[in-house]
Amino acid sequence: MKSADLLLDAFDRVRDAVHGAVQGLSEDELTARIDDEANSIAWLVWHLTRIQDDHVAGAFGTEQVWTEQDWISRFGLGFPKGATGYGHSSAQVAAVRAPADLLLGYYDAVHARSLEQLGGLTNSDLDRVVDEAWDPPVTLGVRLVSVIAEDNQHAGQAAYVRGVLERR
Numbered sequence: 293m294k295s296a297d298l299l300l301d302a303f304d305r306v307r308d309a310v311h312g313a314v315q316g317l318s319e320d321e322l323t324a325r326i327d328d329e330a331n332s333i334a335w336l337v338w339h340l341t342r343i344q345d346d347h348v349a350g351a352f353g354t355e356q357v358w359t360e361q362d363w364i365s366r367f368g369l370g371f372p373k374g375a376t377g378y379g380h381s382s383a384q385v386a387a388v389r390a391p392a393d394l395l396l397g398y399y400d401a402v403h404a405r406s407l408e409q410l411g412g413l414t415n416s417d418l419d420r421v422v423d424e425a426w427d428p429p430v431t432l433g434v435r436l437v438s439v440i441a442e443d444n445q446h447a448g449q450a451a452y453v454r455g456v457l458e459r460r
Contacts, residue, residue: 294415295413295414295415295418295433296410296411296414299410299413299436299440303403303406303407303440306340306344306403306444306447307399307400307403309444309447309450309451310340310341310396310443310450311396312451313336313337313447313450313451314333314392314450315392315396316392317333318391319334319391321454321457322337322389322390323335323386323388323389323390325385325386326453326456326457328382329382330453331385331453332386332453333450333454334388334389334390334395335380335385336446336449336450336453337395337446338367338388338395338398339376339377339378339388339446340443340447341395341398341399342358342375342376343377343439343442344403344443345357345358345402345405346358347438348402348409348436348439349405350423351423351432351436352409357398357401357402357405358373359373363397363398363401366394366397366398367390367398369387417432418432418433418436419431419433420432422435423435
């Protein structure tokens with residue numbers, strides 16, 4: 293198996309988890325919170341998608357799907373253009389309201405773009421430095437593993453919230 297195939301498989305597994313957490317839920321269920329400070333499924337999925345979009349586009353030097361395909365207007369959240377959810381307050385988490393088709397539409401567009409960019413990678417591509425703001429500098433391989441790890445963590449949190457809500 294090539295490194296690119298391994299990465300494609302990992303991103304496909306994130307997709308499966310995201311769809312499993314979101315499909316079939318109403319907007320009210322997607323925005324429900326376990327308590328006043330907890331993240332909703334809608335926010336978790338929006339956030340993990342924004343991180344993937346931001347980080348993969350940055351690593352490949354492309355425009356984010358968020359702006360290029362005008363998902364920013366479709367969501368109408370009123371956040372700054374570059375907002376990814378990092379450091380959001382409880383009120384900002386609550387402001388992320390979206391139906392399942394919008395959340396999954398944006399996620400699927402980012403997923404498709406990610407697969408396009410990852411499909412032709414070689415092992416040597418993974419050693420390319422993509423972020424020199426860190427010590428040591430971040431390589432493409434490290435950045436992609438970081439995105440997969442964060443996405444899996446938040447997709448798992450969304451699945452957990454769904455399970456809690458379904459048992460209420």
